[in-house]
Amino acid sequence: MSEVLDLLSDWLPNQRWFAGESRPGRLELLGSYQLRASEHDSGVRMITVALVRDAAAERPQTYQVPLVVRDIDADVEPLGYIGAATEHGDRAALVDGPHDPAFARALMGLIADEGSSIGAGEGAAEAYGQPMPGAHAHRFASSRVLSGEQSNTSIICDLRDDDGELAVPLIIKVFRTLHGGDNPDVTLQTALAAAGSLRVPPTFGQVSGTWHDPDAGELQGHFAFAQEFFAGVEDAWRVALRAAEAGDDFSQLAHSLGEATAEVHATLARVMPQVAPDQDDVDEAVEQMRARFGVAVRELPELESLVDAVDDVYERARRATWPSLQRIHGDYHLGQVLAVPDRGWVLLDFEGEPLRSLAERNSPDVPQRDLAGMLRSFDYVSGALSVRAGREVARAWADSARASFLQGYTDGLAALGAQSGAEIGAEDIESVLVAYELDKAIYEVIYEARHRPDWLTIPALAVRRLTERHARH
Numbered sequence: 178m179s180e181v182l183d184l185l186s187d188w189l190p191n192q193r194w195f196a197g198e199s200r201p202g203r204l205e206l207l208g209s210y211q212l213r214a215s216e217h218d219s220g221v222r223m224i225t226v227a228l229v230r231d232a233a234a235e236r237p238q239t240y241q242v243p244l245v246v247r248d249i250d251a252d253v254e255p256l257g258y259i260g261a262a263t264e265h266g267d268r269a270a271l272v273d274g275p276h277d278p279a280f281a282r283a284l285m286g287l288i289a290d291e292g293s294s295i296g297a298g299e300g301a302a303e304a305y306g307q308p309m310p311g312a313h314a315h316r317f318a319s320s321r322v323l324s325g326e327q328s329n330t331s332i333i334c335d336l337r338d339d340d341g342e343l344a345v346p347l348i349i350k351v352f353r354t355l356h357g358g359d360n361p362d363v364t365l366q367t368a369l370a371a372a373g374s375l376r377v378p379p380t381f382g383q384v385s386g387t388w389h390d391p392d393a394g395e396l397q398g399h400f401a402f403a404q405e406f407f408a409g410v411e412d413a414w415r416v417a418l419r420a421a422e423a424g425d426d427f428s429q430l431a432h433s434l435g436e437a438t439a440e441v442h443a444t445l446a447r448v449m450p451q452v453a454p455d456q457d458d459v460d461e462a463v464e465q466m467r468a469r470f471g472v473a474v475r476e477l478p479e480l481e482s483l484v485d486a487v488d489d490v491y492e493r494a495r496r497a498t499w500p501s502l503q504r505i506h507g508d509y510h511l512g513q514v515l516a517v518p519d520r521g522w523v524l525l526d527f528e529g530e531p532l533r534s535l536a537e538r539n540s541p542d543v544p545q546r547d548l549a550g551m552l553r554s555f556d557y558v559s560g561a562l563s564v565r566a567g568r569e570v571a572r573a574w575a576d577s578a579r580a581s582f583l584q585g586y587t588d589g590l591a592a593l594g595a596q597s598g599a600e601i602g603a604e605d606i607e608s609v610l611v612a613y614e615l616d617k618a619i620y621e622v623i624y625e626a627r628h629r630p631d632w633l634t635i636p637a638l639a640v641r642r643l644t645e646r647h648a649r650h
């Protein structure tokens with residue numbers, strides 16, 4: 178395995194989902210579990226899923242790396258090729274599992290058959306497949322990795338029914354960074370689907386498991402999540418960008434997006450716990466915002482000059498009456514929403530902000546965090562077009578989308594008879610919303626500084642604008 182770990186140390190930093198800042202030191206193998214290859218997949222010697230830890234990193238992370246070991250002369254998808262290693266005295270090709278149909282087929286089978294895999298030897302991990310009650314498994318036909326920037330790796334599985342006709346495909350998201358505890362992407366979407374919500378894709382099933390962490394001991398978490406895939410459907414980011422570029426009115430779509438958001442919040446409030454916040458909860462939330470601003474100043478020192486203005490916004494929110502806390506989306510933006518024909522808006526990726534701890538992301542939160550996320554996204558549409566044009570464009574478009582979205586949310590809650598926030602004054606709600614909008618823009622400063630420096634001006638300008646607009650007179 179040491180040869181494989183060396184190969185992975187070189188390969189890992191080039192992956193979009195690698196969370197470290199530089200090449201990892203020697204990776205540590207925490208455990209592994211094996212999947213059985215089907216007789217349909219020839220030339221496969223082994224399918225093993227390695228759980229490796231980048232222990233030398235400032236914040237050590239555990240990654241899930243499925244590996245398909247194939248004959249050295251196998252025809253391998255170039256994007257998935259990791260390298261050659263010696264296996265039982267013989268050279269073999271190592272393939273990143275999601276890029277290999279043998280892994281996709283085996284993973285889908287683990288879920289559909291409610292299978293289990295107990296790794297062998299020291300540091301063995303365990304994995305359990307669990308189908309959603311009533312989910313029907315069609316026959317695996319082929320698979321491919323979803324392209325695009327992703328924090329995880331999603332595999333699209335094309336399926337065939339008993340008559341050999343193409344059936345609705347599946348998307349299996351393989352979580353790359355593992356944490357002990359529930360992954361909200363799985364728990365929230367499964368709860369929404371079980372409640373009959375049409376605002377998330379139908380759930381097919383999940384893989385969860387256990388592994389040993391040298392610091393934390395025995396951990397349990399989610400490894401993969403499978404849902405129906407809406408083929409050929411665009412996300413709202415692309416729809417909105419095109420509309421703004423063409424100067425097309427987006428207010429009806431923004432209004433219905435607000436209604437869909439209200440529907441999801443109302444369902445989550447019904448099926449998951451709700452908590453009335455006390456002053457300690459509020460203080461802690463505001464403290465997290467202040468801490469985040471500190472991190473952003475380290476990424477972009479020019480923000481230091483805004484410290485008093487930022488604090489004014491947060492202090493006003495701290496003194497406000499807050500709405501009930503409940504489970505929310507957590508990292509809501511236009512890229513997380515699909516416009517599905519005959520179904521309407523469908524929400525994806527309930528994992529929460531990748532830069533927050535899992536414990537935070539699994540706690541009841543403020544619905545305004547989601548509203549703020551989407552408002553920031555309208556600003557990003559204008560910002561992305563402005564970066565491209567070299568001058569400010571589409572600001573009126575963003576303002577109109579913003580107003581329609583908020584109106585749609587209010588109308589949606591009213592239509593559902595949901596009370597969230599209704600007992601609280603409009604001024605208090607506004608103070609909380611503005612604080613979360615500012616907090617999200619500050620989060621985006623950190624995110625863009627680390628991932629897309631060309632876009633850093635978009636949230637940086639927003640921080641300035643939001644603090645100016647809400648400065649105390």
Ligand SMILES: Nc1ncnc2c1ncn2[C@@H]1O[C@H](COP(=O)(O)OP(=O)(O)O)[C@@H](O)[C@H]1O
Nearest residue numbers: 327328329348378404405406407412512525526
């Ligand atoms: N069920 C689905 N149907 C169609 N497209 C999907 C589906 N799930 C995800 N996608 C596409 O995959 C992209 C990434 O999915 P997401 O869950 O956000 O992954 P990540 O956590 O890696 O960012 C989405 O923006 C969307 O375009």
Ligand SMILES: O=P(O)(O)O[C@H]1O[C@H](CO)[C@@H](O[C@H]2O[C@H](CO)[C@@H](O)[C@H](O)[C@H]2O)[C@H](O)[C@H]1O
Nearest residue numbers: 328508510511512530531550553554557621624
């Ligand atoms: O989708 P992820 O969970 O990976 O979210 C992260 O990446 C997003 C970018 O892909 C980032 O979103 C920011 O950019 C979007 C445009 O690309 C914009 O619509 C969002 O409003 C903006 O926040 C997200 O913040 C980050 O967590």
